[in-house]
Amino acid sequence: MTERELVRSAQKGDDGAFEALVRSYEKRVYHLALRMCGNAEDAYEVAQEAFLSAWRGLRFFRGESSFSTWIYRLTSNAAIDFIRRRRRQGGGESVSLDDEDIFLEVADPAPSPHQQAERLELREAVAQGLAALSPEHRQVLLLRELQGMSYEEIAACLDLDLGTVKSRIARGREKLRKYLLASGNFSSYLPSNLTEKEG
Amino acid sequence: MEHCEKYAPLISAAVDGELCPAERRELMDHLAQCPACREIYGEMMAMHEAFSQLDAEVPGDLTGDVMAKVRTQKQVRKPRHAWWQIAAAAACCALVFLGYQHLQGGSPADQVAEATSGKAASYAVPMDENASQAVSEPSAAASAQSGTDSAVVSESTEEAAARDPENSTTAAADQEIMENVLTYFRSCAPRVSATMTGEAADEAQEEETGAVPCPTLSSSAPELEMWVIENIPAEGYSSDDATGARAWLITAEEYETLRDYLDQEGIPYTFDDAGDPAEGQETREMVCVVYLETEAES
Missing domain, CATH: 1.10.10.10 (Winged helix-like DNA-binding domain superfamily/Winged helix DNA-binding domain)
Structure with missing residues (x-):
């Protein structure tokens, strides 16, 4: 199924189709959340919130923008909201030096x-x-x-x-x-x- | 060195390949004469390359966790009521309301105005739980219609009740829906203590100082839910009962944008500003938005 078909199917309540979308986007969504939040734990939570927002909001998604644009909007907004909530609670943002994710090796041309x-x-x-x-x-x-x-x-x-x-x-x-x-x-x-x- | 600041946005756009030919020429001409800006350009390209090397592995089973929640939500979502249940509920509603009037005496408008005044907790109606749910459903449907017809905008529920006694039952029902939603809020997370009013707020005061009554915008228009889903990242809360009401906490800034949108599109809503913040408390940052789902929704 193409992404467009998956989206249409998921809009009708097909959670199998939605699962395929989540799997396809999970890395990109998580990575964006990670660089927004600065640590893996918060990023994981934000990524989940973003996908759940997408699930709830799918019936209103009119397909004028691409699905990817829409999910990135949900993700980065979820991250901003998360950061604001954290600040209100008095916790600072943490960009952990020990965070393995930040230092992940990428294939370099020797x-x-x-x-x-x-x-x-x-x-x-x-x-x-x-x-x-x-x-x-x-x-x-x-x-x-x-x-x-x-x-x-x-x-x-x-x-x-x-x-x-x-x-x-x-x-x-x-x-x-x-x-x-x-x-x-x-x-x-x-x-x-x-x-x-x-x- | 100061005049070079105007080139910083051009340099940034150059890194992204977003310059038009004229801008590109202007920048290149400048770079030819300005070593400082050439250095900035080099640094920005280096940053750009560093970004391209960032990566992340997804820890755990993100898809699995997400889908588990999705499937739970699917089950919890209550089925809509059949038409005959609504008719029965409407009959119940009339009876119950008359019963209330009889018990309390006085005109319906007065009672309901009193009942729907800001203190949600003091809204004591001698109904059992089933009847109260029944009241909410048809009244929510009625309020959607009356909302569209009379375009009730920016009024508190008390004003609406006093102004239009015919719609006072719907105002009372809305209030009750909101109370259900806020009860759910309370059970969900301490961070939403800002939304509690009346009795609930007093309890919360002991746990967390600074809890204040929350201005609330409510509407049955599906456009409201759609706007919130698209623009508000926070997860909302669903009411426990059959009304399918949902609520979210949004910032004052987001509220302004939402309100402008609703006003521009002529979408009806009601807004209760919950009075002034108590002395010594910060101005409230958060606004509660309540979406009252109705049978009319497709």
């Missing part, structure tokens, strides 16, 4: 050991640096970087205008960049002739 160590560090730092962003900035940046959505798709997904998406992503990147500079993570990554700053 870089040198030195290069490999550097890249690992930057990847870790980026994941940690996400916590320095507001949830709303994190949201657009992750939809762009993790889900590969275009600015237009993100605008439609979150009901924002294009200019807002563009500037939020730029500001999010800028904040992340400053975080990475402050934590000394760029110097090893760029050719040396560019690291001398002007003025």
